Amino acid sequence: MGRPVIPYTRYGHNGGMSDSPARALADPHLVYDPVSGDGPKDVVILGSTGSIGTQAIDLVLRNPDRFRVTGLSAAGGRTALLAEQAHRLRVRTVAVAREDVVPALREALAAEYGAGEPLPEILAGPDAATRLAASDCHTVLNGITGSIGLAPTLAALEAGRTLALANKESLIVGGPLVKAVAKPGQIIPVDSEHAALFQALASGSRADVRKLVVTASGGPFRGRTKADLARVTVEDALAHPTWAMGPVITINSATLVNKGLEVIEAHLLYDIPFDRIEVVVHPQSYVHSMVEFTDGSTIAQATPPDMRGPIAIGLGWPERVPDAAPTFDWSKASTWEFFPLDTEAFPSVGLARHVGRLAGTAPAVFNAANEECVAAFRAGALPFNGIMETVTRVVDEHGTPRTGTSLTVADVLQAEAWARTRARELAAQTAEARA
Ligand SMILES: NC(=O)c1ccc[n+]([C@@H]2O[C@H](COP(=O)([O-])OP(=O)(O)OC[C@H]3O[C@@H](n4cnc5c(N)ncnc54)[C@H](OP(=O)(O)O)[C@@H]3O)[C@@H](O)[C@H]2O)c1
Numbered sequence: 194m195g196r197p198v199i200p201y202t203r204y205g206h207n208g209g210m211s212d213s214p215a216r217a218l219a220d221p222h223l224v225y226d227p228v229s230g231d232g233p234k235d236v237v238i239l240g241s242t243g244s245i246g247t248q249a250i251d252l253v254l255r256n257p258d259r260f261r262v263t264g265l266s267a268a269g270g271r272t273a274l275l276a277e278q279a280h281r282l283r284v285r286t287v288a289v290a291r292e293d294v295v296p297a298l299r300e301a302l303a304a305e306y307g308a309g310e311p312l313p314e315i316l317a318g319p320d321a322a323t324r325l326a327a328s329d330c331h332t333v334l335n336g337i338t339g340s341i342g343l344a345p346t347l348a349a350l351e352a353g354r355t356l357a358l359a360n361k362e363s364l365i366v367g368g369p370l371v372k373a374v375a376k377p378g379q380i381i382p383v384d385s386e387h388a389a390l391f392q393a394l395a396s397g398s399r400a401d402v403r404k405l406v407v408t409a410s411g412g413p414f415r416g417r418t419k420a421d422l423a424r425v426t427v428e429d430a431l432a433h434p435t436w437a438m439g440p441v442i443t444i445n446s447a448t449l450v451n452k453g454l455e456v457i458e459a460h461l462l463y464d465i466p467f468d469r470i471e472v473v474v475h476p477q478s479y480v481h482s483m484v485e486f487t488d489g490s491t492i493a494q495a496t497p498p499d500m501r502g503p504i505a506i507g508l509g510w511p512e513r514v515p516d517a518a519p520t521f522d523w524s525k526a527s528t529w530e531f532f533p534l535d536t537e538a539f540p541s542v543g544l545a546r547h548v549g550r551l552a553g554t555a556p557a558v559f560n561a562a563n564e565e566c567v568a569a570f571r572a573g574a575l576p577f578n579g580i581m582e583t584v585t586r587v588v589d590e591h592g593t594p595r596t597g598t599s600l601t602v603a604d605v606l607q608a609e610a611w612a613r614t615r616a617r618e619l620a621a622q623t624a625e626a627r628a
Contacts, residue, residue, distance in 0.1 A: 216377055219387065219462040221395035223378030224511050227331060227353045233261040235330040236508060237354075239322050239345055241265040242274050244439045245336030245359045245383065249504045250278055256514055263330050266322040266337075266345075269294035276301035279313050286314045286328065288321035290341075320344065327352040332508055334383070335360040338441050340560055340609060343367045343602070350374045357507030359383040361458045366557035366609065368461045369600045380462065381507045386455050387462055388503035389481030389494035394463065397486045405465050406483040406491070407455055408475040409534065410435045412446040415476060419538045425577045427570065435478035435498045444567045448580055449534075453545025457556055460549055467546050474532040479521075497521060541581055544588065553594030554608035561612040562587035569620035576627075583619045587612050 236253065240246045246267070253260040262282040267275050269291035279287045279302060289298060295317045302312045316324055326333050326345035333349035334357040335342050342360035347367065349356045351374055358364065358380050364371055371380075382388050386407050394402065413432050414422055430447040431440060438446070445451035456470050478498040485491045496502045502518030509517075521527070536543055548555040562584045569575040575583065591612065 217399065217462060217464045218372060218375045218377065219380045219382050219391055220377045221391045225355055225376055225379035227355060233257065233259055234332055234508070235263045236260050237264040237266075237325055237328060237330045237333045237349075238262055238336065239266045239326060239334065239342070240336035240338065240360070241278055242267040242271040243336055243338065244437065244442075245334070245500065245504065248500050249334055249336065249508070250282065252501050252504055252508065252514065252517060253282070255516075259512075259514065260508055264288065264325045264328055266290075266316075266325050269298070272298045272301045276305045280305035284313050286316060286325060288316040288325040290317075290319055290321055292317045323348045326354070330354060332357055334504070334507060335363065336383075338362075338439055339564055340366040340557065343370075343605070346371060347374060347602075350376075350379060356380045357383050357504070359504075359507070361454050362560055364461050365454050365457050365560050366605055367602070368457070368552065368556060370602060370605070372461065381510050382458070382462055383500075383503050383507040384455060384458065385498075385500060385503045386482040387458060388506045390459060390463060390484060391506065392494045393482065393484035393492040396492050397484070397490075399464075401487045402465065402469075403485045403487050404469040404471055405459050405463065406471045406473055406485060407452065407459060408478070408480050408482050408531075409449060409452045409472055410446065410478045411474040411476055411532070412449060414447055414538075415474060415532075417538060419578065422538060422577050427573070430570070430577060434476070436500075438500075440571070441564070441567055444570065444580075445563070448541050448563075448577070449539040450541040450545070450563050450581075450584075452534075453542045454560065456542060456545055457549040467549055472534050472542055474534055476530055476532075477528070479527075479529055495521075540585070544581070544585055548588055551594055553600055554604055555588065555591065555594045557605045557608050558591045558594070558612040559584060559588055561609040562616040565613050565616035566620060569617070569624070574624035575620050576623075579620070579623050583616055583623070586619060587615050590615060 238246050238249050253262055262284055264286040265278055265284050266288035269289035272294055306312055323344040326349040332355040335346055336359045340362040343363040343366055346363035361384055382391055430444050433443050433446055452472055459470050480493045480495045483491050483493040497519045499518040505514035505517030548559040566580040566583045570580050
């Protein structure tokens with residue numbers, strides 16, 4: 194089914210902004226629509242076996258008139274689940290990063306599909322998700338974890354797909370690269386905070402935005418001091434109070450690195466300077482973020498915490514998917530609290546602002562060092578506070594990065610590789626000293 198790629202079209206008023214691609218990437222006033230026509234939207238889901246991926250599939254299965262999944266991708270750790278998803282959705286293509294799991298995947302697919310039913314095409318290898326991201330579809334949902342998601346993000350954008358972006362790391366590490374290829378309105382954010390900002394921004398013009406207010410649940414260690422945090426365990430860090438998510442983002446929520454990444458993400462998506470992006474702790478996770486306008490109005494977006502709401506925005510925008518997420522029961526009393534961020538116990542947001550301002554390869558170094566430190570913490574090599582101490586050292590040693598439009602994917606990968614090696618060395622030294 195060949196479908197023409199057409200340029201983005203203006204949707205509604207554009208708040209007096211220019212259509213220049215240098216403007217906000219996720220502009221709620223613009224809709225990038227690579228497909229015209231009736232019927233369900235063809236969707237590719239990257240990271241289909243993960244937390245975002247399985248919730249997206251739940252949404253698609255409940256809305257067969259709106260969405261049809263044509264391709265699935267995963268690393269390859271859960272072949273039985275992947276085969277079951279492929280069969281239920283009758284996809285065209287299944288992609289796995291690990292070539293060694295192809296025999297097991299083929300066997301699992303054969304067990305799911307009846308005799309005589311044609312099996313889907315299998316793509317395998319480190320670039321399988323990237324090839325799938327460029328395949329014929331309307332929307333690519335990138336729900337892969339980690340900076341490995343950058344190549345698929347770039348491939349989807351270059352192929353002219355709408356990108357429903359959960360994989361924040363690709364934007365963090367490849368900000369200038371993503372900005373160079375994304376057309377206004379082509380990225381729809383799936384992170385709940387950015388989906389909230391996206392919706393709140395739609396109620397005014399960009400010139401009238403005073404600040405963005407990103408909410409944070411505070412994670413499992415809200416209210417703890419730095420000294421308290423010296424004693425917490427991996428199990429404690431994985432017990433998120435309001436969101437059930439994959440392990441990396443859950444640990445990142447405990448350190449508040451996730452909030453730091455989201456501040457950089459908001460800056461890149463909406464072109465708002467760092468000093469006009471505030472973080473506020475909101476333990477209930479009802480308000481997903483807010484926009485304060487120059488007239489003093491604050492527009493907040495709220496739902497009970499459930500990622501199917503933002504996923505539905507990512508896949509369905511500009512339409513809203515009925516009953517995508519639960520609603521509040523206003524017949525019952527509830528408490529909505531807001532607290533300032535404890536920057537001493539949680540230095541990660543400040544460090545993220547610092548690397549965001551440095552730009553160039555600095556955010557990639559921050560993210561890569563953090564990914565390694567999270568792995569070291571989960572393996573028992575680093576204590577909880579050691580995550581940020583090590584990341585800070587790696588960022589400091591990296592110094593002032595090369596910035597500007599000359600940044601290439603190779604520069605980013607090189608900086609990441611260096612940061613990973615250095616973080617692993619420092620974590621190993623810490624583990625030795627603690628032994
Ligand atoms: N979970 C949430 O509620 C939430 C909220 C906001 C933003 N996000 C963001 O969404 C992304 C996904 O988070 P998650 O919590 O869904 O993670 P997750 O549960 O750990 O799932 C990660 C998915 O990525 C796949 N994957 C890993 N490496 C891959 C590769 N090289 N090629 C293709 N697929 C690969 C995994 O496959 P296997 O199963 O085979 O390992 C799995 O399907 C992250 O960037 C996160 O920050 C998540």
